[in-house]
Amino acid sequence: DQQVKQNSPSLSVQEGRISILNCDYTNSMFDYFLWYKKYPAEGPTFLISISSIKDKNEDGRFTVFLNKSAKHLSLHIVPSQPGDSAVYFCAASARTGATNHFFGTGTRLTVIP
Amino acid sequence: EPEVTQTPSHQVTQMGQEVILRCVPISNHLYFYWYRQILGQKVEFLVSFYNNEISEKSEIFDDQFSVERPDGSNFTLKIRSTKLEDSAMYFCASRGQENSPLHFGNGTRLTVT
Numbered sequence: 001d002q003q004v005k006q007n008s009p010s011l012s013v014q015e016g017r018i019s020i021l022n023c024d025y026t027n028s029m030f031d032y033f034l035w036y037k038k039y040p041a042e043g044p045t046f047l048i049s050i051s052s053i054k055d056k057n058e059d060g061r062f063t064v065f066l067n068k069s070a071k072h073l074s075l076h077i078v079p080s081q082p083g084d085s086a087v088y089f090c091a092a093s094a095r096t097g098a099t100n101h102f103f104g105t106g107t108r109l110t111v112i113p
Numbered sequence: 114e115p116e117v118t119q120t121p122s123h124q125v126t127q128m129g130q131e132v133i134l135r136c137v138p139i140s141n142h143l144y145f146y147w148y149r150q151i152l153g154q155k156v157e158f159l160v161s162f163y164n165n166e167i168s169e170k171s172e173i174f175d176d177q178f179s180v181e182r183p184d185g186s187n188f189t190l191k192i193r194s195t196k197l198e199d200s201a202m203y204f205c206a207s208r209g210q211e212n213s214p215l216h217f218g219n220g221t222r223l224t225v226t
Contacts, residue, residue: 002155032212043117043204043217044156051212089156093212100146100169101215103156 003027004092006104014112019077021107023090026071030092034101035064035075038087047088048075080111115139119205119218126195126225134190134221136205145188146206146215147180149173156204162188195225 005024013019021035031052036044050057050064050073057064063076077084087108091101118137126132138145147159160170160180167180179191188207192199202222206215 034214036215036217041219043206043219044215045217046214049214100158100161100171102158103148105155 002105003030004090004102004104006088006090006107008107009105010108010110012110012112013080015082016079019075019080019084019109019111021075021077021088021090021109023073023075023104024071025073025092025102027092027094027102028071029094030102032093033064033066033073034091035062036089036091036103037084038089038106044089077109080109082111082113085109085111115216117205117207117216117218119203119221121221122219123222124224126223128197128225129194132192132195132223134192134203134205134223136188136190136218137186138188138205138207139209139216140186142207142209142216144168144208145180145182147190148204148206148217149201150204150220151198151201159190159203192223195223197225199223200225 034049035047037047038044048059048062048064050066055066066073087106089106090104093099093101120135145162150156158171160174161168177193181189202220204220205218
């Protein structure tokens with residue numbers, strides 16, 4: 001059962017343009033959503049998060065949007081830079097406490113100089 | 114900045130052998146996790162650990178797996194009798210509070226031959 005889905009395995013964007021990465025989830029109990037970035041030979045690193053009480057959270061060039069009715073979230077990167085090239089994982093969790101994150105399969109973003 | 118460290122970075126073992134993967138979480142963190150990623154697939158939750166006991170585990174985490182926090186700093190994952198399908202990257206993660214991001218180590222690549 002794949003509770004968090006990233007349907008685009010890869011995305012290529014020109015430097016300076018917007019990158020939009022999408023994520024869908026099925027569990028309506030999820031209330032905390034995160035994006036992680038992963039470079040080769042490294043573990044995922046936290047990028048940005050959003051709780052279910054919000055529909056947008058912004059941090060510099062990164063903005064996450066949450067549409068609870070559609071069970072969809074997206075990550076916008078503006079402007080995209082070559083250093084943003086990495087695999088991006090969407091993750092979600094259902095409750096507070098020591099609960100785990102459910103991860104999507106990842107989207108490989110390539111920013112072309 | 115404090116980080117999660119994992120050793121070894123690469124472990125090769127024969128099928129049926131026991132392996133222990135080691136992790137040193139961030140020192141003031143309270144919640145500990147093991148995840149794995151089979152090549153090309155999603156990051157999968159194995160187990161979470163809080164207050165010196167397992168708080169949650171997935172179907173993957175069967176009787177062949179165990180975790181231990183033998184002292185105040187280490188967090189280990191043991192696989193008693195490895196199978197070929199256990200070959201994956203194993204990531205340790207920790208976090209300090211509820212609903213906070215996970216901090217991942219760089220992983221241990223386990224190859225079972």
